[in-house]
Amino acid sequence: MPYRFRTSLKSSDVTPKSAWMNRRALLAGAGGAAFAGAIGLPARAELSYVKSPYSTQAEPNSLEDITSYNNFYEFGTGKDDPARHAHQLTTEPWPVEIDGMVGKPGTYDMDDILGGVTLEERIYRFRCVEAWSMVIPWIGFPLADLLRRVEPGPGAKYVAFETLVRPEEMPGQRRAILDWPYREGLRLDEAMHPLTILATGLYGDPMPKQNGAPIRLVVPWKYGFKSIKSIVRITLTDREPPTTWNMQNPREYGFYSNVNPEVDHPRWSQATERRIGGGLFSSRQPTLMFNGYGEEVAGLYAGMDLTKHY
């Protein structure tokens, strides 16, 4: 038998990137970068961004809360699974396919997407369908900016999104917890609304992997599961696209899924929410219609029966 090199080492034995990035950051002695490294974030230069009038005045949750309490079933169903497993994800290169009814379809990499956009800090309320909420200082840009650049066709009425499928780096995808890829969608006018952003960062730094690096959607007046993470495909279409939680359980999760205290989820009330971060006594507070963004977005749904289009 010919000699073949064998080793008991596995790819998981390689020093994780975040670890050697940590050492670099410490060597560089950059305070901010070292801090980011210390909490397991990629130690890169801070993003440059401008403040936005759309930000809430509410106090944001700590970076630790935001990066340790996540629903990202691609990495497991536990709230702490994403923080534990997301470091395995490779986010460079990150091609995003933009197709369907657009004038400029194609595969865009992150530099293409970020070229020419102004990043903004958007401090938004975030309301999960599980009746908890946070306040999160996203860094991102309006989805409308990107859509305009790819020129939606005259017949386009909806935008569909897909998350990466890569079971070898996303352990949750090795089981059929959901029908992968994770899919979400918006009506085109919702997608073009100035509150709707594609976020690429958090607290001034690039997006942590457990929060949907390198690029995710944030739609602050809808339940959190609409804000799809780690997007690899954006499709403009003329019909309402299938969405993951709606496919999973249509009675419980509608296509619109606007935050609405008057329309209960069949299994739990949506009238109130618990704000994460208050420890054992985090206060339960009333949930606001459209998560408090009614003034900006209620017009999108004029004349619609929101108990039917939940």
Add this chain to the structure above:
Amino acid sequence: MRFAERVTTLGRRLPRWPVYAAGALPAAWLAFRLFTGGLGADPVKVVEHELGEWGLVFLIATLSVTPLRRVAGINLMKHRRALGLLAFFYVLLHLLTWVLLDMQLLWAEMLKDIYKRPYITVGMAGFAAMVPLAVTANNRAIRRMGAVAWQRLHRLAYLAAAAGAIHYLLLVKTVTFAPAAYAGAVFGLLALRAGWNRRLRNGLGGLGPT
């Protein structure tokens, strides 16, 4: 049956208090993590879920005592009351966590939830079934009620365990391993008893009440 005998003897020699003490350890460990900040961003949910899960674990342990005796010949009957009371202790703390820390005494909303949400309805029914069991978990109650009536009342434990397992299955968004495993254990134990009862009725080797 050497092993079974040894375990049985060990069980008989073991006083009751160490079972209660060991059963309280998960609560103590939870409290320790709570006060040292080890429960993450939403400690309320962790406390609520872990207490409920331990309630289910002790319910299953309680329901395992008879099958252990009949199938494996291991007799731990002396400790069944402790296991049952520990189950009640955890389920009660689980309910109190929901009332005080999760729902924060919003009575109107809780009443609506009990009425409207199947998983809460089922969970409350399970708790309600456990209250008379906890109240009569003493020798005086057995004497006063008579063994037959007492035993009949304590069949509510089957209802409580079934309710607990269904409560867990109904509340998760996607069925994962843990709730399915608990439901499998509970309904397996109940099916075992149903089988015995059928044999008993058909006169195929009745072994007395379970």
